[in-house]
Amino acid sequence: MMTRRLILIEGLPGSGKSTVAQMVSEILKGQGKKVQLFQEGNLDHPADYEGVAFYDAGDFEVLLKKHEEYREVLESNATAYGDGFLIPYRKMREQWGIELPDHIVQDIFSRDIYEISFEQNVKLITEKWQDFAQNVLSTNDDYITIFECCFIQNPLTMGLVKCNQTKEQNMQYVLDLGRIIHALNPLLIYIDQKDISFTFDKAVRERPKEWSEGFINYYTNQGLGQAQGYQGVQGTVQVLQERKRLESEIYDLLQMDKVGLDNSDYDMEVCRRKLEKILE
Incomplete structure (x- = not known):
């Protein structure tokens, strides 16, 4: 059994x-x-996945360049996965208390695993x-x-x-x-x-x-x-x-x-x- x-x-x-x-x-x-x-x-x-975005390596670099002042925060909280990166954006805000401006969150949300x-x-x-x-x-x-x-x-x-x-x-x-x-x-x-x-x-x-x-x-x-x-x-x-x-x-x-x-x-x-x- x-x-x-x-x-x-x-x-x-x-x-x-x-x-x-x-x-x-x-x-x-x-x-x-x-x-x-x-x-x-x-x-x-x-x-x-809940509140997690996925970027391939090239697009992740574009995101970092676009939001240069948050590069370090984004890089240190992203996890390498396959040929790209996972960003747990909801955890970053809700559990880890990381202050991300709304326009950056919106940007990242567009690559949510249920938006790709x-x-x-x-x-x-x-x-x-x-x-x-x-x-x-x-x-x-x-x-x-x-x-x-x-x-x-x-x-x-x-x-x-x-x-x-x-x-x-x-x-x-x-x-x-x-x-x-x-x-x-x-x-x-x-x-x-x-x-x-x-x-x-x-x-x-x-x-x-x-x-x-x-x-x-x-x-x-x-x-x-x-x-x-x-x-x-x-x-x-x-x-x-x-x-x-x-x-x-x-x-x-x-x-x-x-x-x-x-x-x-x-x-x-x-x-x-x-x-x-x-x-x-």
């Missing part, structure tokens, strides 16, 4: 991923298991998952790692929502990640919402206005949304429906333990009972 080392929580925005990830962590800890939970936006994510080309993104993210899987397999501790949303959502946000890649390319991206983590015996918990329009409206009502405006803008002004001429809340829901269809197809093809969890009524007690059964 292979030891389970990884649990993946996926679903559309507003479906309850954060809450479910937290519950899974609590249930496993209650069973006496050692758990590490990495939620969306974690700056130390072991298999994803699809091909470059796939390469960097895939390598990060490979490193993560190798690290887990090479250590003897029996931690179960829980990831919220970085396995299906982030690749499709890049491939479908942002870059409007072909269905095959998007599916390939996630299926390749699935193969990389095969030896970790992962469990995928996919949180289903029957009415996407209701789910998104609920998220819009409950979250700050900046979130919904940014989200709608992201989903309709580039990639698939732009290609289809989708607009506003309705257009965003149409992109989400496309994403859901693609996620369902990917779900069916993934070679791993997986379970769908219907959370349409947001009943947390029912949800917890279902999870306890799944995690027995």
